[in-house]
Amino acid sequence: VEIDYQNAAGEIPNTVSIAEKFKKDEVDLIYTIATPAAQSAKQVTSDIPILFSAVTDPVEAEIVDDWNDVGANVTGTSDKAPIKSQLKMFKEIDENINTIGILYNTSEANSEVQIKEVKKLAPNEDLEVIAVGVSNVNEIPQAIDSLLKKVDAVYTPSDNLIASSIELIASKLIDKEIISVSAESAHVESGTLITNGLSYYELGKQTAAMAKEILVDKKSPSDIPVGVAENIVTTINVDTLEKLGLDKGLEIFKDVNKVGK
Known part of the structure; x- marks a missing residue:
């Protein structure tokens, strides 16, 4: 070929x-x-x-x-993610999570579809959603800083623009001790906490x-x-898990694929 x-x-x-x-x-x-x-x-x-x-x-x-x-x-x-099962992860990690934030690309059709699905399913998990859109990579640092002041946790969708800055986003999440669930495993490999994704x-x-x-x-x-x-696989970043000081004994962290250290 x-x-x-x-x-x-x-x-x-x-x-x-x-x-x-x-x-x-x-x-x-x-x-x-x-x-x-x-x-x-x-x-x-x-x-x-x-x-x-x-x-x-x-x-x-x-x-x-x-x-x-x-x-x-x-x-x-x-690459449609199993959003329903991913949203359930927030309460399984911390039952006090009530508001989740999402950063997404306003010009990405894929992202608009995911935001719509998350907003539809989130109330079933007793979660509120705050979504912030960006149009280019230069807007991401300020947008994520603003978002993290308003939410308990963050969901990262499969979005090309967000993926290009996922290491920066993950670093800011860890600094603020914010739990993150991602749509796919590449985000977790770059520093977000967990996914049940592709x-x-x-x-x-x-x-x-x-x-x-x-x-x-x-x-x-x-x-x-x-x-x-x-193939859908649950993956955690053990380095991020340690930095967030979460209980490693939680059921959700058992028998999963591990990346990080």
């Missing part, structure tokens, strides 16, 4: 020009990571098979018609299996439903 790897460097206009290049080069398949790249590729070509990964709701983002009947030349895997590495392998179906088995993307993460 010959792979032409192109990085849009976080700039959405670059995703369009890259997709146009791939179309001009007549590649056999375009693999996109995250919603903006998938949207751009779909905009550019209706003929070349397109696979996406790390797209939370491809229907809401208008990338596919339906989860099971995608409708065209695009399919892939979703592995993007494993999700990539699922998407690669789809590429094999298209390129080798000659299956049409329109015949392949959107996939969701097959």
